[in-house]
Amino acid sequence: MAASTPAVSRVAPRRGVALRETKFDRRLAKILVHAIEVFYEKGYEGASMRHLSRSSGMSLAGMYYYFESKEKLLYLIQKHTFATIVERLRERLKDVSDPEQRIRVFILNHLEYFLANQKAMKVLSHEDDVLKNSYGAEIRAIKREYYRICVELMDALKADRGIEFNSRIAVLSLYGMMNWIYTWYNPRVDADAKELALQMGDIFLRGVGSGRYGKHAAKKRSVN
Amino acid sequence: MAASTPAVSRVAPRRGVALRETKFDRRLAKILVHAIEVFYEKGYEGASMRHLSRSSGMSLAGMYYYFESKEKLLYLIQKHTFATIVERLRERLKDVSDPEQRIRVFILNHLEYFLANQKAMKVLSHEDDVLKNSYGAEIRAIKREYYRICVELMDALKADRGIEFNSRIAVLSLYGMMNWIYTWYNPRVDADAKELALQMGDIFLRGVGSGRYGKHAAKKRSVN
Amino acid sequence: MAASTPAVSRVAPRRGVALRETKFDRRLAKILVHAIEVFYEKGYEGASMRHLSRSSGMSLAGMYYYFESKEKLLYLIQKHTFATIVERLRERLKDVSDPEQRIRVFILNHLEYFLANQKAMKVLSHEDDVLKNSYGAEIRAIKREYYRICVELMDALKADRGIEFNSRIAVLSLYGMMNWIYTWYNPRVDADAKELALQMGDIFLRGVGSGRYGKHAAKKRSVN
Amino acid sequence: MAASTPAVSRVAPRRGVALRETKFDRRLAKILVHAIEVFYEKGYEGASMRHLSRSSGMSLAGMYYYFESKEKLLYLIQKHTFATIVERLRERLKDVSDPEQRIRVFILNHLEYFLANQKAMKVLSHEDDVLKNSYGAEIRAIKREYYRICVELMDALKADRGIEFNSRIAVLSLYGMMNWIYTWYNPRVDADAKELALQMGDIFLRGVGSGRYGKHAAKKRSVN
């Protein structure tokens, strides 16, 4: 899948050649793909530059021609992954106006990308807080943006249905549901992204669905 | 809180009498508390024995009198944390028979423990797959057990209500919702465990709540 | 010579035992002696911790038990060397009151120590500006102190003889004369410290010696 | 100043005509100027080819078109600097015959060049012993030559005045005085080359000036 091959912005100054993908870019992308694999397997801290170098078939020193540091490597992966998911979401959201459908689009987009790029997504989710300084700030900015979009989706739903719930908790719960996947998803036993999106969408949308508690409204809700 | 102080099983042969908590146990527990702090802050791979020794005030070599390895340290933390949460769940479940209430108990138990032991719970969740071999096997066994309990709770609910949904997805989604909180929970802005359990319980229970889709049943559920 | 064996203050916290020189101190001193040798031979930048470790017979990692960094190693050497030379100077100056004799004492003290500890003195002189931050500040403080002492000696001489010359240039010229010897001194062809001190003392003292230019006063001094 | 721009002998085979300064030479000279700056700032060992390339704006690989190695670069700098100072000295010495004046010319020449090319002169003085093999041998040859000239100047002075002193110590002391400048000279507080040459010339010439010890001859010279 093309989108999972990071077409990262160059690390070293280059003389342009605008549209054509350069050899440098291709090599860099290849390394990133291997790095995702290794980070996925061992975690960021657990993965050494030597592991990364071995896995990508490039010399240890050679890596540094493409990346100035291990941190930058993670940053590039996270940035590309996150930016892509947001970009695609925006694209898909354009065509849909119904508030509930928009949330379903959000869920489907997230899960489809997640399952198609499971490893990168684990690296994004799991190494959430390792990037510091400016790299970290940039990633956190995208994260905030993604969060904002989802909160707006929630607010629209609330307005549309005339219901009330805590958007923050709702959004964060939804994220949890979806992001946790990387800990359990097994393509041989679990449904595909579409079906999963349907099920999680049902749970979530029905869950926040109305101010009343439906037919079980009378039930005791709290546990002493 | 007593339960959050790990009364870990001994590591080295002991000459002590059975029931009395020995000095060894107390020191060991103290080290574990500090280790949780450091693992929480730096992650398992990022935390070095030197960090752990510094933080607990014990000499580097001294640590090895209490633990045979860094891995064992993580194992002890995860084992104790997980075992405690399961133990408490069983306790609480004894008094409740209504299927929905039992699930609410499950959620409350999880969240209460999670928030009261946030750091340990992050260490449990985040370092999910670092333990290999027998240590890992043991932790995975508890995990399976915890999972089984929750699946049974779901099955009981389905039987009771005469509804149908995928228990696996439901359980795992619920886990995701709950475990994800270590990435976002902020005691200054977010509600306490009880309230959170209520809200997540609502979302989840209402979400899986009925075979029908309530008043919005006619809505298009799938996204192209 | 005892004084050339650095009895450095400990690097790691120790429980005192005040007066007795500990095993730690002895090992540390031994390493310092080897380090001086290597720094002398290769320069600070050119000497690697591997060289130092090889030369002292201690494992690379072992070195870091005694010193927290290569910089600290240099600092310890420079501090001890410089502090000792100043200390000895003060001692010797106590017994002498005649201004000229005091300068001769200064020169002799410097040269004697220089030749007895030629390698350490080269490391002190040649690696003058590599230490930054607090280490460097401390060394520079001692240097300023040493300089001050010498300036005072000059001022006393001027007052005593009723002559005038630029103390700064005089002191710095004298330093140059003396410190430069590490570039050329050859014990097989050059005189010992006492004789050298006599000769340099003559050149210097006679050189600044009187306001008049002696019998050659009429000579043209400047070069177009 | 033309003379401070190293018109170095070419490194690579040239097809060019003899007398005209080629583009190659000019580029090479430009690199040398930048290299002096970097060696001055970081020292030879501390300066990397990357630093040098960055500072001169030429690609890392490009440097090797002009220089076959980092060592050669230092050699070129030292050779040119040293050769120029000797050449100029010879020039100036031609017009002067009085022994004392000749020494004053020597001092002035040295100091003027030193201060006008302070950075290059530090690189010459400070990296005195890093060049090995044939490069080093060549530099050492010039050094010996320069030393010989100065010794001859001293011998002429001794013959002229009928005095006796150790020429070796005298020359080397004079060198020390002068070369040490790079460690302390501050153009904002210190006099210019002419004045400095006067003062150092006075100290030195008066210092070696006569077999007798002038009016203080009776003074005790040695320090026990």
Place this chain on the structure above:
DNA sequence: TATGAATGAGTGTTCATTCAT
């Protein structure tokens, strides 16, 4: 019961240099 002393293997990163183009 605990630690000072020590280490081999590994960390991320930079080095001077090469070579095809």
Place this chain on the structure above:
DNA sequence: TATGAATGAACACTCATTCAT
């Protein structure tokens, strides 16, 4: 005439762990 791409060796330093005491 110059450089992009690449590398083996080295860099300072930290790792988890051991063992005599």
